[in-house]
Amino acid sequence: MKICYFDAFSGIAGDMTVGALIDAGAAFEPLAGALDSLGMGAAFRIEKVKRGGIAATRFVVEGGEQRAHRHLPHILRMIDAGALPDQVKENATAIFRKLGEAEARVHGVPVEKVHFHEVGAVDSIADIAGAAMGLFLLGVDQVHASPVNVGGGAVTTEHGLLPVPAPATVALLEGRPVFSRGPQTELTTPTGAAILATLAVSFGPLPPMRISGAGFGAGTKEFKDQANVLRVILGEASGAAEAVSVAVLEANIDDSTPETLGYAMERLLEAGALDVTLTPVHMKKNRPGVMLTVLARPEDRERLAALVFAETSTLGLRIHMAERRVEARSVVEVETRFGKLRVKVSASGAFAPEYEDCRKLARESGAPLREIMNEAGLAYLRNSR
Numbered sequence: 001m002k003i004c005y006f007d008a009f010s011g012i013a014g015d016m017t018v019g020a021l022i023d024a025g026a027a028f029e030p031l032a033g034a035l036d037s038l039g040m041g042a043a044f045r046i047e048k049v050k051r052g053g054i055a056a057t058r059f060v061v062e063g064g065e066q067r068a069h070r071h072l073p074h075i076l077r078m079i080d081a082g083a084l085p086d087q088v089k090e091n092a093t094a095i096f097r098k099l100g101e102a103e104a105r106v107h108g109v110p111v112e113k114v115h116f117h118e119v120g121a122v123d124s125i126a127d128i129a130g131a132a133m134g135l136f137l138l139g140v141d142q143v144h145a146s147p148v149n150v151g152g153g154a155v156t157t158e159h160g161l162l163p164v165p166a167p168a169t170v171a172l173l174e175g176r177p178v179f180s181r182g183p184q185t186e187l188t189t190p191t192g193a194a195i196l197a198t199l200a201v202s203f204g205p206l207p208p209m210r211i212s213g214a215g216f217g218a219g220t221k222e223f224k225d226q227a228n229v230l231r232v233i234l235g236e237a238s239g240a241a242e243a244v245s246v247a248v249l250e251a252n253i254d255d256s257t258p259e260t261l262g263y264a265m266e267r268l269l270e271a272g273a274l275d276v277t278l279t280p281v282h283m284k285k286n287r288p289g290v291m292l293t294v295l296a297r298p299e300d301r302e303r304l305a306a307l308v309f310a311e312t313s314t315l316g317l318r319i320h321m322a323e324r325r326v327e328a329r330s331v332v333e334v335e336t337r338f339g340k341l342r343v344k345v346s347a348s349g350a351f352a353p354e355y356e357d358c359r360k361l362a363r364e365s366g367a368p369l370r371e372i373m374n375e376a377g378l379a380y381l382r383n384s385r
Helices: 014-023 028-036 072-081 086-107 122-137 167-172 190-199 258-270 298-311 355-365 369-384
Strands: 002-007 042-051 054-063 142-145 154-157 160-163 200-203 209-218 229-237 240-253 275-283 287-296 318-327 329-336 339-346 351-353
Touching (some): 002 014, 014 054, 014 122, 014 190, 014 209, 014 229, 028 042, 028 122, 042 122, 054 122, 072 122, 086 167, 122 190, 142 190, 287 298, 298 318, 339 355, 351 355, 351 369, 355 369
Antiparallel strands (some): 209 229, 240 287, 275 287, 339 351
């Protein structure tokens, strides 16, 4: 499976997306030819520029009816009539529908009645159709994205001065991770947000992959302290089942009883912690203590932090983000003389009997736990030959 990862550390716009995909290897001539077939009367070109010392490709749209106000049905008919591959038509249509729904929600009108204003202009149609075509030319099967830098400040639109991120951008990125860093200007446009909201299957760290290439798409502006580029990274999926951000909660504790700490561990695991450990440490004033470490999903961080404060004597927590990767695994069932039990098998071939199954059979049979675990391992090896 070929993956395209959008690294929106400096935001994302439609022209940056097309430029990045071309920079990563999407052929410009067939892409421009596909856009010509939409009959917009515009010309398309690319130029090599530098943003913050990084060489990048800028995608430029010239001419056409830039100020035309189009409704969604008109734009969808243009896409359907174009000489575009079916997958490109499908993706471009889905992006425009997503964008139309967001605009309709913001303005309180039916989606069919939305005037697309800037979004209906030639450059935005070219950006969305061009992005879909670029992904097709690169043979991308799946899109992933980083958390999105939306920028800050305010932006001037046909509706007047609006805060950044623009209302449509907020609607499109609802439920996705965003942040604001760098220049106080619009870094993520509704068009760029719509592309990610429609096509990205996940938002987070770089997924497990074997990198095969990358590209940089240039934004129009040049910033003093930040490269105004969108990076795309291409690669083949490497087989790891999980690559996610986790919150690590830590506290050094020297005045809680073992019973209290054991109960806190139970409560944290029951509440959804991915893992909880207690590590002996030697603390200030020569006091022996423990370091409580909790791995949590980012969305569970505050809830589990509150539970740590409630169930232990600590007055402070250290919280930082880390990346968690777990190898792909499967579960097979084996038959032993003690009964059936499950064995976990990793993509690399490593295996381990399921502890709870072995424990249950040990209690039922009276046999030693290690004997049942050994029997399970032998049964798996016999079946896997």
